[in-house]
Amino acid sequence: MTSKITMCEFNHHPHMLPLVSGYLQAYSQKDPEVESETEFELFTRTANTSADNIIEELVSRQSDVYAISCYIWNMGLIRKLLDPIIERVPHARIILGGPQVQGRAETYIRPEQNRIFIANGEGEVIFYEFIKEVIAGGKNFRNCPGLNFWDMKLLTTTPSPPLIKDLDDIPSPFLTGIFDDMPFVNVAYETNRGCPYTCSFCYFSRGGEYRKLRKFSQERVSKEMDWLTSRDLMYIFMADANWGVFKQDIVYSQELANYAKKRGSPTFVSFSAAKNRPNAVLEIAQIFKDAGITNSQPVSFQSLNPEVLKLISRINIKADKIDELQTLFSEQHIDSYVEMIWPLPGETLESFKQGLEVICNKGLGTITCYPTIMLPNTALWDQEEEFGFVTLEPEDALNDSKIVIQTNWVTEAEYEEGVRYYFATHILFNLGTLRCLSNYLHHDCNIPMNKLFTDFADYMKAHQENDLAFWIEDFIIEKGGFVDNGSLGMCAHRILHEERDKFQPFLYQFVSEQPWWSDKKAQMLFEVDILNTPYLYSTLPVRGNDCFENHLKYITVIDNKSGRCVAEIPSKYKKFIPQYVYSESEVNDCLNASCYEILYITNQIPYMPSWSKEQVGNYGQGRIQSNRSLMPRWEPLANAQSEQQATDDEMFVEEVF
Structure with a gap:
């Protein structure tokens, strides 16, 4: 039997x-x-x-x-x-x-x-x-x-x-028929096992014999990739701990890219990047981009505080690589996102804020900040008393974890303030709602992004009559601030789609009450941000005639259609667009333009009302991690300035000077 x-x-x-x-x-x-x-x-x-x-x-x-x-x-x-x-x-x-x-x-x-x-x-x-x-x-x-x-x-x-x-002692479930009748569109896939690093928060880094890298043979991996991509696959997560650590990973990435061009599969690829191989990881990201595969390159810092990195046994990308990475990303138009963790041992509220500000200033892409989770069978699990951890179990009935809400360096109140600050960064920077204005204030007015984000975090806390601000505060206090992809993606869904017309007046209310609001350049750049705020889906939200774009003071919207608009900028200040909207490599294309067609729809997909909250959250976070490709595209047009616009320009110049 x-x-x-x-x-x-x-x-x-x-x-x-x-x-x-x-x-x-x-x-x-x-x-x-x-x-x-x-x-x-x-x-x-x-x-x-x-x-x-x-x-x-x-x-x-x-x-x-x-x-x-x-x-x-x-x-x-x-x-x-x-x-x-x-x-x-x-x-x-x-x-x-x-x-x-x-x-x-x-x-x-x-x-x-x-x-x-x-x-x-x-x-x-x-x-x-x-x-x-x-x-x-x-x-x-x-x-x-x-x-x-x-x-x-x-x-x-x-x-x-x-x-x-020898991992080839494990017969391939792909090639032996085990998965032949299995319907699937998503897969986690590995070409090796093990991790040479000793990061104390990570199960991969549990040390001992697990530090030695063991590989499946190249012949086997190539055959499995052939099998996988013949199945109309949508998403592959490369589950190796350090994708890009071997030269062979570049070869495998090219194989996947070739199959994607030929078969249209896979559509999305994600991976955990090799910690000290930025050039190899960049090459891999470029390979996927050239093949039309959606991918955003991760940069796993976790913290920029050297004391923290020492305490968690973290070998990180060297600090002097940040500028190099940012330049390469910008030149090659590659999406990237930075991974951080809050609060790690040794991290203070101030050092955490400073770290996020550095990343924003360098333009490294979306910042994804995870909670410090106590994982069994990690070094950090055994250091709870040493680091003064106070933990909380999330309300999520599916989740069996402990998240750190207090350490020897951070009180519970400071932990909550850090989560609130990160949400402010997520809204203003990741979602692009104040990206141009924040850059102007930082570089031209000596107002650090740190202060702007802190002020907005405090403003949300003080204005609980706003639905979004209430949702964030409830999330922090009642749910312990367990930040995950679902909560970040849902935040993006609400601001960029569901409650777009409610959020923009709230944002205007915030900026108009700041001491720097008398600066007319700041006012105009706020309008640029309004027009530069991306859409999350190709299905645009239903919007009323009183939507904020119809009430701009300085910029004239002369043509507003579904998925695009044409905007005229006061000619005296057309230099602001290349300076704050474009990357350095694109500036020369638009130095003399004052009229732009703004294209909002790139590779978004339609909004599906039937989606669950989890599906909405996961899609939202995935798109935000590919922020560069989500942001609107400003195409310079031949100047078509109206008489009214010329008059407005003169009035604007007089007001400024």
Whole structure:
């Protein structure tokens, strides 16, 4: 009688290929006995699927083994599944694996749950030995390596096996037919395992033998990429810890690009960039861009404070590379985003603000700031007392994590102020709502961006009658400020689409109350920002006749159609457009223009009202991380100045001087 094995994965994204399950099945079925004595089934759902529905589906299968991949984002769901499955499938065993559960049996399983096991370590060998014991009758799991389980109410731990030296010993689930009938459009894919760095907050950097990089063969990877891109694939996440660390990664990127040109697949690619290979990563980003693949190059700083980097054992991109990177990005029109974490040990509120300001001034692209999350099996997990961490569990029922809200360097009130400050930066800089004006104030008026963002953060806190300001404050106070892609993307959706006509008057109210508002140049650049604010979707929001663009004082909008408009700038101040809207490499194209066609729609997709909140948030953040391609394009036109505009110009000049 064959043993029925259900491989379960619960992901953020729908239609995600279950890579881990495929590896485990492929490695186990290398053994002819296992292949003949087992029946495998792949079961994937999104993590926000109803637990009751999943329970009914899994129980109906009456499987002998349920293997479940456990991560920070799905452990809340998985906890709800365990008791019902054990109670309603009395012959079943459950094996849990993944970074969230390793070494934490006492947290996740009770002494009476003696049919639940935890895999400690790399999964393939552990799972294979476990399945062999199940086939043999399951009488002595003490002989299986890498397990935690309760036996006679005593916690049993068996030694973990060594890592697989040659990754090609794992048969390819792509090339052996395991995924042939699996519908998917998104995939996480790896060409190597391991990470040489020791970042204390990261599971990849857990040290020991995991620091040694192990690679799948080039021949295998090339065949798998051929297979993947023949499946009408939309999104690939390169799951290697440092994409670009090997020269071969450039070759693989070119292979993907060639397939994308030929087959239209994949459409999107993302990756975790090699920490000290900026030129290689830039070359990879250029390859994807040339192939029409949507990609934004990540720059993982986490902090710009040297003391912080020392405390978290972080080897970072050298500070003198920032200017070089910014110049290369600008010249080649490549999107980028910077990853930061708040609050890390050693970081103060002031150093955090200064770090974000440096990034804004260098024009490195969107800033994505993550919370400090206490991940099991990381060095930081064991330093909670040393660094004075106070933690909070998010309200999200799916999430099983602890976020840091206080350290030896930051009080809880300062933590909240830092989150508020980051949201101000996200709104004014990432979303482009005050990008031109903030640059002018910083460079010409000696008003640091740090102060502008702080003032706006304080303004939102003081004006809770505004729906968006209330939403942000509620997010900080009631939900602990657990900033993730969903919350940042939802913020973008509200400001750039759903509540656009409400936000712009609120922003005007803020700037008009500032002491520098008497500066007429600042007033005109605010109008430039109004016209330069991007749209998130190709479906433009329904807007009334009183929308802000119809009430500009200095700039004349002479043609406003769906997805574009034509604007005339006071000729005396046409130099502001190339100075604050364009990159340095584009300035010469528009030095003499005072009339522009502003094109808003580039590669956005239509808004789908049927999308869930999670889908809206994920799309929004993905587009903001590709901010350069989202921003409107200002095309200089032959000057078509009207008589009224000429008169307005003269009046404007008189007012300024």
